[in-house]
Amino acid sequence: MQFKIGSLALKNQLVLAPMYRISDLPFRLLCRAQGAGLCFSEMINCEALIRNNKSNWCLAETIAEDFPLGMQLFGARIESMRKAAELLIEKKRFELLDLNLGCPSHNVLNQGAGAALLKRPERISEIISSWKDLGKPVTAKIRIAPNVLHSIKIAKTIERAGASALIVHGRTIQQENSGKIDFVAIKRIKKSLGIPVIGHGGIRGNAGFELMLEKTKCDAVMIGTAAIGNPGVFAEILGEKQIGRKEALAKYLELCNSLNFTLFGHVKQQVLRFLAGKENRELALRITKAKNLAELKECFK
Ligand SMILES: Cc1cc2nc3c(=O)[nH]c(=O)nc-3n(C[C@H](O)[C@H](O)[C@H](O)COP(=O)(O)O)c2cc1C
Known part of the structure; x- marks a missing residue:
């Protein structure tokens, strides 16, 4: 079934x-080819974008086929969030501007960003308001609080500030990325918006x-995690023929090559994710030892 975020029509609910x-x-x-109707970039550090940090700009890389795309930013200072969003809009094509309000990593929390902002509804409101006149629909990704009423308050703040959609992760900060999902909390938040x-x-x-x-x-x-090393999960959900992990890995490497996506350490970690499972242990071990892209490619010969 289709759904819409602002005026952006999405082909399905995945x-x-x-x-x-x-x-x-x-x-x-890869995920799009398997049926994902909307994709988000990984979180990008606003302050690093403003400092013109090369590897952070690399994370914002996109092409015409990478559509529709939500670019996710994290940060805590309103001026930096605004400036980084302006720079991104000036330099890259994308459809949605997403605010990270769920990251529980200490590094991000210590900057007052990610899930730390859930304690500061007025700051959330200021950031979203500062993005509103940039001409892109804004979304936000939150985690639930132990008390659902607090989550509803945050969700309403986000809506009032002008967001066009809300992503609700049904786990608390303490649960990080595992444990039971609170469907009731998500339902109550949905009902309130x-x-x-x-x-x-x-x-x-x-x-x-x-x-x-x-x-x-x-x-x-x-x-989230179900797609790691397994983009075929989208086709599986849609009841379509899904790509296997090994075939997906070969395609991933082909794409890295043709897109000149050569952040070696990053590509190596991704490759290992496609090779989860005992049967790939030997190959994974050889890949772990590769010191550059040429050595990595050798592992597959
Ligand atoms: C390796 C890894 C990296 C993640 N990076 C981000 C991120 O950059 N931004 C974000 O909002 N959430 C991030 N998350 C959280 C996921 O987006 C997602 O909310 C979480 O994995 C729960 O979804 P799942 O149960 O489907 O895996 C990350 C999770 C994992 C496992």
Whole structure:
């Protein structure tokens, strides 16, 4: 089923999550080919973009086929968030500007960014308001709080500030990225808003996808870890023929090559993710030892 974020029509209800060192350009293209209707970039550091940090700009790399794309930013200072968003809009094509309000990593929390902002609704409102006149629909990705009333308050703040959709991860900060999903909390947040809600957390396949839609009445579903090394999960959910992990890996390397995506350490980690499982242990070990792209390619000969 189609759904819309602002005026952006999406072909289905399947969304790839922003994942640090996972949701890169070649990986997003693979997920799209398997049916993902919307993809998000991994979180990009606003301050680093402003400092013109090369590897952070590399994370914002995109091409025409990488459509529709949500670019996710993290940061805490309003001026930097505004400036980074302006620079991104000036230099890159993308469709949605997403605010990270869920990252539980200490490094991000210590900057007052990610999930730390959930304690500061007025700051969230100021950041979203500062993005509103830039001409892109704004989205935000939150985690639930132990008390659902706090989450509803945050969700309403985000809507009032002008966001066009909300992504709700049904786990608390303490749960990080594992543990039970609170469908009731997602449902109550959805019910309290007029904007679309993307339900998120713990979806492994078609049964989980259907359950999320049924239990929360959300508008779409976001897939995270189930896609790592396994972009075929989108085709599986859609009931279509899915690509195997090894074939996906070969395609990933082809795409890295043709897109000149050569952040070696990053590509190496991605490759290892496609090779999860005992049967690939030997190959994975050889890859771990590769010191450059040439040595990495040698492992597959
Ligand atoms: C390796 C990894 C990197 C992640 N990076 C980000 C990120 O950059 N931005 C973000 O909002 N969430 C990030 N997350 C959280 C995921 O987007 C997602 O919310 C989480 O994995 C729960 O979804 P799941 O249960 O489908 O895996 C990351 C998760 C993992 C496992």
